[in-house]
Amino acid sequence: MASESTKLTPFEAVTACFHRAADQLGLKDTTRELLAGTYREIRVQVPLRSRDGGMRTVYGYRVQHNGARGPYKGGVRFHQHADLDEVRALASLMTWKTALVDVPFGGAKGGVQVDPNTLSEGEAERMSRRYMSQVSYVIGERRDIMAPDVNTDAQTMAWMMDEYGRKNGHTPAIVTGKPVELGGSKGRDAATGRGTIMVLIKAAADHGWRPEDVSVAIQGYGNVGSWAARLAADEGFRVVAVSDAYGGIYSGGGLDIDAVDTQMRETGSVVDTPGTDAITNEELVTLDATVLIPAALGEVITASNADQVSARMILEAANHPVTPDADDILADRGIDVLPDILVNAGGVTVSYFEWTQNLQEFKWSEKQVNDELYRHMAAAYTAVQERAAKENMTQRQSAFQIAVERVATAAKLRGYL
Numbered sequence: 001m002a003s004e005s006t007k008l009t010p011f012e013a014v015t016a017c018f019h020r021a022a023d024q025l026g027l028k029d030t031t032r033e034l035l036a037g038t039y040r041e042i043r044v045q046v047p048l049r050s051r052d053g054g055m056r057t058v059y060g061y062r063v064q065h066n067g068a069r070g071p072y073k074g075g076v077r078f079h080q081h082a083d084l085d086e087v088r089a090l091a092s093l094m095t096w097k098t099a100l101v102d103v104p105f106g107g108a109k110g111g112v113q114v115d116p117n118t119l120s121e122g123e124a125e126r127m128s129r130r131y132m133s134q135v136s137y138v139i140g141e142r143r144d145i146m147a148p149d150v151n152t153d154a155q156t157m158a159w160m161m162d163e164y165g166r167k168n169g170h171t172p173a174i175v176t177g178k179p180v181e182l183g184g185s186k187g188r189d190a191a192t193g194r195g196t197i198m199v200l201i202k203a204a205a206d207h208g209w210r211p212e213d214v215s216v217a218i219q220g221y222g223n224v225g226s227w228a229a230r231l232a233a234d235e236g237f238r239v240v241a242v243s244d245a246y247g248g249i250y251s252g253g254g255l256d257i258d259a260v261d262t263q264m265r266e267t268g269s270v271v272d273t274p275g276t277d278a279i280t281n282e283e284l285v286t287l288d289a290t291v292l293i294p295a296a297l298g299e300v301i302t303a304s305n306a307d308q309v310s311a312r313m314i315l316e317a318a319n320h321p322v323t324p325d326a327d328d329i330l331a332d333r334g335i336d337v338l339p340d341i342l343v344n345a346g347g348v349t350v351s352y353f354e355w356t357q358n359l360q361e362f363k364w365s366e367k368q369v370n371d372e373l374y375r376h377m378a379a380a381y382t383a384v385q386e387r388a389a390k391e392n393m394t395q396r397q398s399a400f401q402i403a404v405e406r407v408a409t410a411a412k413l414r415g416y417l
């Protein structure tokens with residue numbers, strides 16, 4: 001999925017952010033080479049028996065980007081665009097994200113390149129199990145731990161955990177984001193959206209904005225977008241627009257999130273929620289709202305629409321929603337972009353809490369989870385703001401510098417360099 005305007009692939013785009021930080025930090029070429037590349041990439045065939053009894057083969061990937069700071073960690077997505085390059089990009093982002101929020105993991109990501117709309121529940125289960133089985137020889141509770149991402153959820157993690165356990169002996173710590181009944185952590189489901197809104201609260205306060213004066217548009221109403229909408233509204237922000245793959249809805253006075261959730265439950269989409277106006281996903285991105293939160297797929301803000309963005313601030317809840325050339329346009333226009341490796345890091349932070357609970361065979365209360373999440377998010381937010389202000393750079397550059405510095409230090413201490 002190359003960005004049209006720049007022709008940079010997602011991995012090239014993320015690597016460009018790394019190189020910019022490496023330049024600013026004056027990293028040696030040997031360090032650069034190690035940190036820019038991926039440690040291990042595997043591609044597996046996942047044969048699938050379809051509804052009509054026929055067979056088809058899809059491909060799955062697991063990319064382990066860097067493990068200097070701890071076991072590889074990252075979600076797995078099922079999507080037709082999840083090719084090797086996209087999975088590499090997402091694995092690299094995990095390395096920088098885990099370093100920025102200071103959880104003791106490296107970075108990895110997985111993907112199965114399939115259109116999830118073509119799968120029945122039975123096929124999704126068989127595919128999840130087969131994928132886990134095919135990659136299981138490179139993962140482990142202290143080697144590489146999976147989690148949900150686009151089109152995967154707690155149920156997917158339950159199947160994967162079960163499949164891994166059949167071969168290797170049961171260990172809940174092999175995946176995070178699993179159902180609470182199977183050792184999942186309280187608060188993991190909401191964690192990415194909650195972390196996003198923790199950042200929103202801090203950023204709004206830094207701008208001197210009162211929540212009731214802040215309108216918010218959110219693209220994507222899955223795990224991340226729906227929790228972000230709910231929690232933003234609970235905090236008094238005016239959520240004026242949300243969308244999903246089928247389209248968007250708008251209400252200038254603020255959406256009734258209960259009504260949106262009901263519509264989602266009953267129809268599988270937010271579209272046509274009573275009392276709202278229809279908008280397209282393209283319109284949502286350029287909507288006149290104070291804050292735009294992309295919470296769906298990557299590369300939705302590009303050079304072709306960045307000059308039409310009306311929001312004063314963008315919180316990247318999705319991974320890599322802004323292409324590098326769009327990033328430059330937004331910076332020139334004075335629009336604050338809070339980067340993905342900060343904004344959506346709440347998910348992996350609570351995954352870390354889940355993993356430690358599993359290893360210690362102990363359970364935390366939801367309050368403890370949320371308090372600790374806040375501690376990690378607030379520390380990362382402050383570090384990013386302070387460095388950006390001190391060195392007069394964008395928040396993405398600041399976040400990458402902090403992360404790259406930490407990973408480079410770990411790699412050196414381990415003797416990789």
Ligand SMILES: NC(=O)C1=CN([C@@H]2O[C@H](COP(=O)(O)OP(=O)(O)OC[C@H]3O[C@@H](n4cnc5c(N)ncnc54)[C@H](O)[C@@H]3O)[C@@H](O)[C@H]2O)C=CC1
Pocket residue numbers: 148149150151152192219220221222223224225243244245246281295296297298317318319344345347348
């Ligand atoms: N689930 C998690 O804990 C984390 C997720 N993320 C990122 O957040 C983003 C969303 O992930 P989830 O909410 O987990 O996925 P999800 O699968 O639960 O939800 C995805 C949402 O995006 C919508 N969507 C899909 N294609 C679209 C399109 N072309 N235009 C507009 N909307 C579209 C879907 O309809 C759905 O509402 C992804 O970029 C993911 O990598 C980042 C950190 C953690």
Ligand SMILES: O=C(O)CCC(=O)C(=O)O
Pocket residue numbers: 073074075076097145146147148149176177319344345347348349351
């Ligand atoms: O919770 C995790 O381990 C990873 C979540 C993820 O894939 C992400 O942050 O992009």
